Amino acid sequence: MLAELINPYYLQVASFILINIILGVSIYITLSTGQLSLANAGFMGIGAYTSALLTLNFDLPIIVGILAGTLLAGVFGILIGIPTLRLQGVYLAIVTLGFGEVIRVIFVNWESMTKGAVGLSGIPHMGRELLNTLKDFGFDPKILGLQNNQFVFLAIFLILLGVTISIITFFRRQNRSRVGRAFAAIKLDEKAAESMGINITYYKVLAFAQGALVAGFAGALFAHVLAYISPADFAYHRAVEILIFAVFGGSEVIWGPVFGALFLTVMPEVLRFISEYRYMIYGLIIIIMMAVRPQGLIDVNILNWVKLKTPKRRQKHGTSSQKSI
Amino acid sequence: MVLQVKKASKNFGGLSALSDVSFSINQGEIFGLIGPNGAGKTTMFNLITSMFTPSSGEIIFNEDNINGLKPHLITKKGICRTFQNIRLFPQMTAEENVMVGEHCRSKSGVFSSVFRTKSQRQEEERIRSKANELLEFVGLGGFAETVSDSLAYGQQRRLEIARALASSPKLLLLDEPAAGMNETETSELFQLIKKIQEQGITVLLIEHDMPLVMKLCDRIAVLNFGKKIAEGTPAEIQNNPDVIEAYLGSEEEDMYA
Numbered sequence: 001m002l003a004e005l006i007n008p009y010y011l012q013v014a015s016f017i018l019i020n021i022i023l024g025v026s027i028y029i030t031l032s033t034g035q036l037s038l039a040n041a042g043f044m045g046i047g048a049y050t051s052a053l054l055t056l057n058f059d060l061p062i063i064v065g066i067l068a069g070t071l072l073a074g075v076f077g078i079l080i081g082i083p084t085l086r087l088q089g090v091y092l093a094i095v096t097l098g099f100g101e102v103i104r105v106i107f108v109n110w111e112s113m114t115k116g117a118v119g120l121s122g123i124p125h126m127g128r129e130l131l132n133t134l135k136d137f138g139f140d141p142k143i144l145g146l147q148n149n150q151f152v153f154l155a156i157f158l159i160l161l162g163v164t165i166s167i168i169t170f171f172r173r174q175n176r177s178r179v180g181r182a183f184a185a186i187k188l189d190e191k192a193a194e195s196m197g198i199n200i201t202y203y204k205v206l207a208f209a210q211g212a213l214v215a216g217f218a219g220a221l222f223a224h225v226l227a228y229i230s231p232a233d234f235a236y237h238r239a240v241e242i243l244i245f246a247v248f249g250g251s252e253v254i255w256g257p258v259f260g261a262l263f264l265t266v267m268p269e270v271l272r273f274i275s276e277y278r279y280m281i282y283g284l285i286i287i288i289m290m291a292v293r294p295q296g297l298i299d300v301n302i303l304n305w306v307k308l309k310t311p312k313r314r315q316k317h318g319t320s321s322q323k324s325i
Numbered sequence: 326m327v328l329q330v331k332k333a334s335k336n337f338g339g340l341s342a343l344s345d346v347s348f349s350i351n352q353g354e355i356f357g358l359i360g361p362n363g364a365g366k367t368t369m370f371n372l373i374t375s376m377f378t379p380s381s382g383e384i385i386f387n388e389d390n391i392n393g394l395k396p397h398l399i400t401k402k403g404i405c406r407t408f409q410n411i412r413l414f415p416q417m418t419a420e421e422n423v424m425v426g427e428h429c430r431s432k433s434g435v436f437s438s439v440f441r442t443k444s445q446r447q448e449e450e451r452i453r454s455k456a457n458e459l460l461e462f463v464g465l466g467g468f469a470e471t472v473s474d475s476l477a478y479g480q481q482r483r484l485e486i487a488r489a490l491a492s493s494p495k496l497l498l499l500d501e502p503a504a505g506m507n508e509t510e511t512s513e514l515f516q517l518i519k520k521i522q523e524q525g526i527t528v529l530l531i532e533h534d535m536p537l538v539m540k541l542c543d544r545i546a547v548l549n550f551g552k553k554i555a556e557g558t559p560a561e562i563q564n565n566p567d568v569i570e571a572y573l574g575s576e577e578e579d580m581y582a
Contacts, residue, residue, distance in 0.1 A: 170439050173438060173439045173441065177433060177445070177449070178428065178431055178448075178449075179433070179434065179435055179438050181417075181421060181428070182425070184421075185425045185428075188414040188415060188417070189413075189414060191376070191412065192408070193425070194376075194397055195376070195397075195400060195405070195408075196397075196400060196428055197397045197400030197401055197428050197429030198429075199397045200397070206435070300416075
């Protein structure tokens with residue numbers, strides 16, 4: 001029965017949704033200190049290529065490749081984050097967009113290493129590698145009543161789901177702490193934050209590096225889920241797509257870009273005829289959101305409303321709200 | 326001596342905002358800095374808090390030369406300020422605003438926050454209860470959960486003072502705290518600043534409300550066009566001919582007017 005429910009196609013879409021959610025979180029983190037960075041597609045590319053090349057050329061385990069890709073993206077995040085500290089708003093966006101292009105051009109032209117515009121294929125596939133390893137221990141998906149193919153996609157989906165939930169939990173906890181308050185203070189008023197004793201250099205670079213780490217991580221996962229990457233995957237379009245997650249969903253709360261990534265990945269799949277026009281629709285979304293709802297669909301007020309409507313949450317929050325009345 | 330300003334000058338291009346201003350503030354006193362608009366009072370605050378670096382001169386806090394130190398380190402050393410045009414974190418609640426003020430007196434980092442270690446939870450608890458004490462102290466007891474944007478003007482001024490106090494300053498700089506307040510609010514503010522002094526905190530005050538300044542301050546320095554024209558007790562300042570001239574204009578000017 002389980003076997004009929006598990007459709008590899010749906011699982012594949014769900015996996016891309018999860019990767020996009022991680023990318024949405026990556027832009028949210030830098031935005032939560034008020035820095036608009038469009039470099040995340042570039043960081044994603046660094047993560048993807050590093051992990052792909054390490055596993056292809058040196059036969060390293062996938063997990064080592066992913067870790068290395070993530071860390072290298074983080075290092076680049078620090079390297080870009082420090083000199084761009086003085087830039088704000090549109091200027092930072094332009095510089096980081098330029099960085100993304102530079103990275104893409106390097107992937108295209110460093111042919112001896114990256115195979116240029118053709119891209120890298122045959123990257124070890126996360127699910128298949130896992131299946132092969134398990135088979136060595138005598139495991140057969142048929143025990144669960146699954147085809148090999150179904151097991152592979154189910155495994156990927158579950159791994160990504162666990163990873164995504166961990167990342168969201170990580171940053172929700174960080175938000176509700178001293179670090180999160182420092183981020184928010186810098187976003188709301190940098191001068192006042194500085195006067196209150198917050199080391200703004202440290203926290204802005206920290207946010208930038210965290211965004212880069214998460215984007216690099218998403219990129220490395222992307223490489224091992226798709227098994228094929230090319231420079232076009234990390235081009236300007238990707239940068240805009242990540243930005244749209246935050247613009248559409250909102251960047252005040254972490255659920256904004258999560259919702260944005262979910263909705264905007266599902267939509268072209270459900271409405272097949274739309275996907276041809278997706279960039280036109282993205283453009284329209286930006287314009288409409290700027291005019292009608294600059295904070296994005298999901299903001300603090302919506303979240304509070306949802307909490308009030310959820311009976312279980314209401315009880316939990318009942319004591320504190322009564323106190324304030 | 327808590328703070329010594331020695332021949333501090335600040336030029337913006339050709340414009341000299343402050344020239345050779347010196348004064349010193351004793352432990353525990355309320356020191357007033359007054360002068361007409363544009364005299365350089367706020368510039369002096371910005372020099373002391375290192376928002377600007379002085380063009381020349383020295384600023385010494387508790388025997389340490391603090392010239393050119395990053396602003397957040399100045400706060401850590403024990404100088405904190407409020408702003409002339411209120412600069413709270415608008416979307417945060419009153420409590421969160423004050424909790425941000427305690428940033429430099431706490432130390433949890435990313436990992437202890439994410440894993441909620443015992444020391445992080447205790448620190449968070451300590452910060453929160455101190456924030457609530459401070460809100461109580463400035464008379465905002467019931468407003469912890471209120472978003473600071475929606476507080477009344479006078480309450481926002483007091484919240485800014487609470488936020489500054491949260492950094493446990495030895496020297497508190499208040500930039501026109503009574504601006505825009507009515508008489509009741511001003512007299513409450515008077516009580517509050519007195520209470521702050523009783524806690525052993527030295528206060529440097531910029532204020533245009535002369536009755537308040539004269540009642541409150543132990544000593545006063547007067548700035549005009551970036552120069553110090555007088556220093557002394559309220560009584561001395563009130564009778565100083567230079568000060569009267571700066572505020573009311575000289576008789577000769579009046580003749581031409």
